[in-house]
Amino acid sequence: MLWLDLGNTRLKYWLTDDIGQIVAHDAKQHLQAPAELLMGLTDRFERYAPDFIGISSVLGDDLNVKVSETLSRLNIPFEFVHVDAAHPLMKSAYNDDQLGCDRWLQMLGAVDKKKRQCVIGCGTAVTIDLINHAEHLGGYIFPSIYLQRESLFSGTKQITISNGTFDSVSQGTTTQDAVHRGILLSIVGAINEISHRHPNFEVIMTGGDAAIIAQHVNRPVRLRDDLLLNGLARYFDHSKQT
Numbered sequence: 271m272l273w274l275d276l277g278n279t280r281l282k283y284w285l286t287d288d289i290g291q292i293v294a295h296d297a298k299q300h301l302q303a304p305a306e307l308l309m310g311l312t313d314r315f316e317r318y319a320p321d322f323i324g325i326s327s328v329l330g331d332d333l334n335v336k337v338s339e340t341l342s343r344l345n346i347p348f349e350f351v352h353v354d355a356a357h358p359l360m361k362s363a364y365n366d367d368q369l370g371c372d373r374w375l376q377m378l379g380a381v382d383k384k385k386r387q388c389v390i391g392c393g394t395a396v397t398i399d400l401i402n403h404a405e406h407l408g409g410y411i412f413p414s415i416y417l418q419r420e421s422l423f424s425g426t427k428q429i430t431i432s433n434g435t436f437d438s439v440s441q442g443t444t445t446q447d448a449v450h451r452g453i454l455l456s457i458v459g460a461i462n463e464i465s466h467r468h469p470n471f472e473v474i475m476t477g478g479d480a481a482i483i484a485q486h487v488n489r490p491v492r493l494r495d496d497l498l499l500n501g502l503a504r505y506f507d508h509s510k511q512t
């Protein structure tokens with residue numbers, strides 16, 4: 271099986287064998303041209319010869335059509351996941367026309383009837399979703415570190431930094447440090463606040479920046495970079511059973 275996660279910044283793929291073990295995986299910035307990036311991967315995918323391609327995309331219809339055209343050349347069956355708020359594995363109070371497919375699949379990858387869970391996606395946007403015994407209560411969306419830095423850059427005259435590391439939340443004594451620590455604090459602070467308000471929810475984090483952010487969160491955090499993959503596998507496994 272080939273699993274694709276088309277996020278706003280990076281295309282991730284996982285190739286799994288018939289017992290679900292990961293054989294290959296990668297993440298690449300698609301620079302808003304995911305179909306072209308996929309074109310360059312088609313010979314590799316043909317060599318893997320998967321029997322099915324499951325896709326999560328939050329890139330909208332126009333890009334999804336281009337991705338479909340590229341994938342059609344492979345003559346391998348593929349399917350884009352659509353959010354189902356009434357899914358047997360997890361009910362959702364969220365508007366299912368609007369809920370991002372990646373958020374939904376990350377939750378599907380983690381959901382456990384016996385638990386209260388806070389699922390945090392650390393991608394282009396940070397998403398926080400609350401699940402109470404397999405019922406999605408709703409969540410939050412806010413810009414992640416690079417989007418926040420870009421907004422400061424474009425919204426102010428005197429903040430002109432373009433690089434720097436997000437590695438501390440202690441107060442800064444230069445513009446560069448004040449910006450990078452402020453941005454990281456805004457994200458870590460939000461996560462600490464939500465986990466403080468929901469003390470008996472287990473906190474699970476995934477996404478490209480999860481490791482950077484998790485180390486500053488003042489509650490135990492479970493890092494799972496396979497969450498969306500797991501959601502895709504559960505989704506298509508379940509649809510086969512029914």
Ligand SMILES: Nc1ncnc2c1ncn2[C@@H]1O[C@H](COP(=O)(O)OP(=O)(O)O)[C@@H](O)[C@H]1O
Nearest residue numbers: 277278279280281392393394395416477478479
């Ligand atoms: N402008 C940027 N420069 C460098 N890295 C970036 C930039 N924007 C995002 N990234 C990196 O890309 C990754 C995005 O995470 P990912 O979970 O793949 O996001 P998405 O699912 O939204 O595409 C993160 O590791 C982040 O550090």
Ligand SMILES: CC(C)(COP(=O)(O)O)[C@@H](O)C(=O)NCCC(=O)O
Nearest residue numbers: 277278328368369370373393394395
């Ligand atoms: C919130 C998101 C942009 C996060 O996407 P990502 O950061 O993974 O690229 C995505 O889940 C999305 O487009 N959601 C649709 C709006 C919503 O979930 O309400």
Ligand SMILES: [K+]
Nearest residue numbers: 277372393477
């Ligand atoms: K994502």
